[in-house]
Amino acid sequence: MNRLKAIADGQTFESVIHEEVLSRDPVVSIRDFSLFYNRKQALYNITMPIVKGMVTALVGPSGCGKSTLLRSVNRMNDLIETVRIEGDMLLNGESIFAPSVDVIQLRKRMGMVFQKPNPFPMSIFENVVYPLRIDGERDKTILMQVCEQSLRGAALWEEVKDRLNESGLSLSGGQQQRLCIARAIASDPEVLLLDEPCSALDPIATGKIEDLIDRLRGEYSILIVTHNMQQASRISDHTAFMYLGRLVEMAETSTIFTRPTLSETEDYVTGRFG
Amino acid sequence: MIGPSTKRSSQTQFAAQGEPMVWLSGGMFAIACLMILSLLAFVLWQGLSTLWPRNYSIYGRTDGSLIAGELYSKEVVDGLSKLYLRTGNYDVSNQHFAYVSGAELIDDQPWSDPDLWALERREWGNLYGFPKALSWTNCEPGQFAKEVSVGMLETARIDQQLAQAKDELKRADQGISKARLGVRRVELAQKIDLQSAIDSGVVDGLDPRAKAAVEHLAECTRRAEEMMIGINQRIGELEQKRSERSILLELPIAQELGTIPLDWAELSNGKLSDPEALAKLLGVEFGGQAPQIRASSMGQDQYLCKIGFAEQPFRRILVRRAEGTNCVISGLQEHSILLADVVRFFEPNGLGLLGRFGVYASRWWEFLTGAPREAGMEGGFFPAIWGTVVMTILMSMAVMPFGVLAALYMREYARSGWLLSAIRISINNLAGVPSIVYGVFGLSFFCYIVGGYIDGGPVKAGFEPWPSAVWFSALAVLSVVGLAAFAVSVLSGQAEARRSGFRSTLRWAGGLLWLATLMGIAWLLIRSPHFQGFYQAQLPTPTFGKGCLLWAALTLALLTLPVVIVATEEALSAVPNSLREGSYACGAGKWQTIHRIVLPYARPGIITGFILAMARGAGEVAPMMLVGAIPLATELPLDTEFPFLHGSRSFMHLGFQIYSLGFQSQNSEAAKPMVFTATLLLLAIVTLLNQTAIWLRARLRKRFQTSQF
Numbered sequence A: 001m002n003r004l005k006a007i008a009d010g011q012t013f014e015s016v017i018h019e020e021v022l023s024r025d026p027v028v029s030i031r032d033f034s035l036f037y038n039r040k041q042a043l044y045n046i047t048m049p050i051v052k053g054m055v056t057a058l059v060g061p062s063g064c065g066k067s068t069l070l071r072s073v074n075r076m077n078d079l080i081e082t083v084r085i086e087g088d089m090l091l092n093g094e095s096i097f098a099p100s101v102d103v104i105q106l107r108k109r110m111g112m113v114f115q116k117p118n119p120f121p122m123s124i125f126e127n128v129v130y131p132l133r134i135d136g137e138r139d140k141t142i143l144m145q146v147c148e149q150s151l152r153g154a155a156l157w158e159e160v161k162d163r164l165n166e167s168g169l170s171l172s173g174g175q176q177q178r179l180c181i182a183r184a185i186a187s188d189p190e191v192l193l194l195d196e197p198c199s200a201l202d203p204i205a206t207g208k209i210e211d212l213i214d215r216l217r218g219e220y221s222i223l224i225v226t227h228n229m230q231q232a233s234r235i236s237d238h239t240a241f242m243y244l245g246r247l248v249e250m251a252e253t254s255t256i257f258t259r260p261t262l263s264e265t266e267d268y269v270t271g272r273f274g
Numbered sequence B: 001m002i003g004p005s006t007k008r009s010s011q012t013q014f015a016a017q018g019e020p021m022v023w024l025s026g027g028m029f030a031i032a033c034l035m036i037l038s039l040l041a042f043v044l045w046q047g048l049s050t051l052w053p054r055n056y057s058i059y060g061r062t063d064g065s066l067i068a069g070e071l072y073s074k075e076v077v078d079g080l081s082k083l084y085l086r087t088g089n090y091d092v093s094n095q096h097f098a099y100v101s102g103a104e105l106i107d108d109q110p111w112s113d114p115d116l117w118a119l120e121r122r123e124w125g126n127l128y129g130f131p132k133a134l135s136w137t138n139c140e141p142g143q144f145a146k147e148v149s150v151g152m153l154e155t156a157r158i159d160q161q162l163a164q165a166k167d168e169l170k171r172a173d174q175g176i177s178k179a180r181l182g183v184r185r186v187e188l189a190q191k192i193d194l195q196s197a198i199d200s201g202v203v204d205g206l207d208p209r210a211k212a213a214v215e216h217l218a219e220c221t222r223r224a225e226e227m228m229i230g231i232n233q234r235i236g237e238l239e240q241k242r243s244e245r246s247i248l249l250e251l252p253i254a255q256e257l258g259t260i261p262l263d264w265a266e267l268s269n270g271k272l273s274d275p276e277a278l279a280k281l282l283g284v285e286f287g288g289q290a291p292q293i294r295a296s297s298m299g300q301d302q303y304l305c306k307i308g309f310a311e312q313p314f315r316r317i318l319v320r321r322a323e324g325t326n327c328v329i330s331g332l333q334e335h336s337i338l339l340a341d342v343v344r345f346f347e348p349n350g351l352g353l354l355g356r357f358g359v360y361a362s363r364w365w366e367f368l369t370g371a372p373r374e375a376g377m378e379g380g381f382f383p384a385i386w387g388t389v390v391m392t393i394l395m396s397m398a399v400m401p402f403g404v405l406a407a408l409y410m411r412e413y414a415r416s417g418w419l420l421s422a423i424r425i426s427i428n429n430l431a432g433v434p435s436i437v438y439g440v441f442g443l444s445f446f447c448y449i450v451g452g453y454i455d456g457g458p459v460k461a462g463f464e465p466w467p468s469a470v471w472f473s474a475l476a477v478l479s480v481v482g483l484a485a486f487a488v489s490v491l492s493g494q495a496e497a498r499r500s501g502f503r504s505t506l507r508w509a510g511g512l513l514w515l516a517t518l519m520g521i522a523w524l525l526i527r528s529p530h531f532q533g534f535y536q537a538q539l540p541t542p543t544f545g546k547g548c549l550l551w552a553a554l555t556l557a558l559l560t561l562p563v564v565i566v567a568t569e570e571a572l573s574a575v576p577n578s579l580r581e582g583s584y585a586c587g588a589g590k591w592q593t594i595h596r597i598v599l600p601y602a603r604p605g606i607i608t609g610f611i612l613a614m615a616r617g618a619g620e621v622a623p624m625m626l627v628g629a630i631p632l633a634t635e636l637p638l639d640t641e642f643p644f645l646h647g648s649r650s651f652m653h654l655g656f657q658i659y660s661l662g663f664q665s666q667n668s669e670a671a672k673p674m675v676f677t678a679t680l681l682l683l684a685i686v687t688l689l690n691q692t693a694i695w696l697r698a699r700l701r702k703r704f705q706t707s708q709f
Ligand SMILES: Nc1ncnc2c1ncn2[C@@H]1O[C@H](COP(=O)(O)OP(=O)(O)OP(=O)(O)O)[C@@H](O)[C@H]1O
Pocket: A037, A042, A061, A062, A063, A064, A065, A066, A067, A068, A069, A080
């Protein structure tokens, strides 16, 4: 506990990242990244890799900055006027925060799914092909192909193939969330960012989404925020534990859940605090 | 220890239960409902009943005369009845309506004759009387109705030809005025006077443009004059034909002829005791046979008789018992009207329910589609409806883009701050400004300044133009400022995101420079020495420099702008942020997000605001009085004549029509029933618009409803 207390007191702190993670090929590497909402600092000098083709879970108590970090990867925080950042991140070796970067092109290389399903008020078909539509794609056959692929990828095709022209809002909550995942993978992104995708869903829908993430492993690099330790241990390859805007420990999921280096991590994942 | 303070009095309990509040608020609610309902019922009843054909009743007065009319109301005050009659027959009696006291009447029970006709005319209002003869045939009275119907069809054809001829005449006239305008333009451009050339026809030595204009005018005049001879002749012939057919009627106006002795009892059996004396009194020949007579009792001591002596047409007389066996005989006044003036005729007392509905429907049809007669007191409201609709549509076309884009900027692009809040508050306040203020503004700004500028350039709009040299130097300065504004905005767009202080300075500077540029452009426009207006040749007759459709629409657009902005802003703020974020996360740009996600989602709200604005604008009268509505317009603002939409025309407006009919016409008493019908129509249009808004919103909302609970 004393280390966490030290963090709370604002003392400098070295995060522990296990060699098994560092040795892998990262798709995104976060470099000494800090973020401020106005003057209030939300992230403190975070350095961590997100490994290519694997699922990385972000865990930590509420308000520790998981969403903030996730939203920084595709620069969604640009939309908040008060945000200021220091440090940088690299996507496949290219800077994300350099002034010359085109944010819109950057976001097209990543897919994002939010905590609450947010299908657009249009047909299921249009929902899925939205990323292509904004790129000006009009070829019906291409759109149809992408739509089917993405819906199959999101394990939703069988359920909606006969009602593609119905409103996306007519689906159930779990279906809506899978629709959002289909939308996120429609533009074939390099990274998939999931912010508590199952928190609004019942166990069965959650199971389906977890199966889905399991199937997407390898094809996409996935960064997922979750509050559910079982879920993290079930679906992720790596787990990063955050606390009060700092990265505390990051390792392979089995390591984090069975023999973490820091006792604080163990306390958190076993539910003794948090 | 229970002190007195813990014990509750019954009064507090009563207040706690809230019983008085229930009664108070419930009572207020009931009163409010009652007021709204009675308003609706009143307008509905008055509006719907005006066009309903009523019985036309005849009453005998004690002084021997008759008074007749449609009974509009009857009050009894202190046992004395007071009747309000629509008498019609204005050209003879000089009144449309009359109040009659029951004391003047022999009997205040109405008596209605089934043979009486009501004729609605193009002029002078309704005529009521007994048809006696048709000038163009010798048919039996039973055939009158058929003959008149057939005759009306024919006169309608003549009228059509007449209108055509007059149209041609008008076109020829327009040709001349156009040619004259052409000459005037040349005169203005070359600062010469061509009047002598026009008068003499000598064009030698003029420059080619002036020569062409003068020759064109001469040609037009010559051709028009040639044409006019033919047309005028045709018009004369048609007018002649039109005036050939007339209907002779006996009006319910009695004229005493004299007194003769008659056996009253025999008369009531339909016989005359002394036909010869009567024939003499009436000045007709008594053929030796007893005349045919049909006597109808008009109450006590009074008969209206239809009487026909041998081989002679029937006529009507009024027989009233005097002292002894003497009877006073009165004839009915005869009156002849042109068939061509008749719009509609029917037998008000002889109609069945179905027939009455027929007349009612035909009157409504005319009301909705016809042109006004009698300065709007009779006939149709079509020009007013059309004017209102065209003006409202034009207004919406003006207000929509402005309102929606302004709201879009405020909600989606502008950074929140004190400036934005101040602007938002002022817009909300603008919605509460009395509409007459907008009217005054529209008149002084749009009509006089902008309209004057369009008509005759800066001088006409009341601005002193600058000397040419000063003006061109100002233009140069303005171009520099404009370029600077452009450069600064481009710079601020590229400025580094992290150096936000520098960027916001640039933004401010850019905004100020743009503002300066816009004001500079306006300033240069009103000070230009090189612009003399587009309609200088027509001056001093104003084209846009007066109240007209365009300025009315723009004034109303200004008036409804706050409504649209507020509604659109509300609709935009109701769009969930999660949708915007979802769109950005897909790599959409700002405009793509607005255009594909935000606007479709906000559309129901925007449309609602739009229709509310339309409803408000359609019913607005006060500003209309100042900026272009007139009581009687001969031309429609939107018609089949090139260029179809005539922004510089004055127009008729339903709301203004109600005001001018009810309070400004020479005979507002007679116009009152029409006022109620027009009110009903206006109410119907506004309700229809509001109802459409509600329906549309509900329909569009359904599309965005999620099935999830
Ligand atoms: N828009 C914002 N403006 C100011 N502060 C913010 C904003 N968004 C988040 N924060 C602050 O940043 C910190 C991190 O928030 P964040 O949403 O990243 O937490 P989280 O780890 O996702 O929590 P949870 O698990 O509850 O979602 C919190 O203290 C929060 O108050």
